[in-house]
Amino acid sequence: MSEDERNLERIIAQLxxxxxxxxxxxxxxxxxxxxLQEITLSSESLDELKNVGEDNEVLMPLGSGVYVRAKIIDKEKVIFSLGSDIAAEKDITGTQLSLDQRSMALQGALQSTGQQLQQIINTMNELNRTAQTIARKIRG
Structure with missing residues (x-):
């Protein structure tokens, strides 16, 4: 096996x-x-909750498109997950602020991950060009 063939195999493995x-x-x-979509929907739902009267009936999502009819007993406080199976009671404004903080953190992670992906794509494009050059050289 020639040096070019070994290089081509190495590049293919890297790719x-x-x-x-x-x-x-x-x-x-x-x-x-x-x-991020879930946070947006939660924040919108909290906005709508402000306009619902107590003892009004609402549809509460259970997940997977399943809902149950429920009555609002206390619309001033909601249960907010803090993570690791820990939750706390918060007012709507405080909850929305916490959701905004989560959203900003996720947007930062999204930007960082997108940059990493773009770097990998750029490297792959470079390796592809090199592989094509070596393949042409091998074919003669």
Whole structure:
């Protein structure tokens, strides 16, 4: 096997590794975007809750498109997940501020992950050009 063939094999192995890393980063981006959408929906729901009278009936989502009819007993306080199975009672404004903070942190993570993905794509493009050059050289 010639030096060029060994280099081509090495580049192909690197491309496969970068492809796997790119897929992982893309999945991370998708998860971050889903979390951002959930935060937006939660914040919008909190805005609507401000306009609902107590003892009014609402549809409460249970997940997977399943809802139950429920009555609002106390619209001034909501239960807010702090993470790690810990939750606290907060007022709507405080909850929305916490959601905004989470959103900003996620947007930062999204930007950082997007930059990492772009760097990998640039490197892959470079390696592809090099591989094509070597392949042409091998073919003669």
């Amino acid at each position: 496969n590794t970068y492809e796997q890393q790119a897929q992982i980063l893309q999945r991370r981006i998708d998860l971050i975007n889903a979390s």
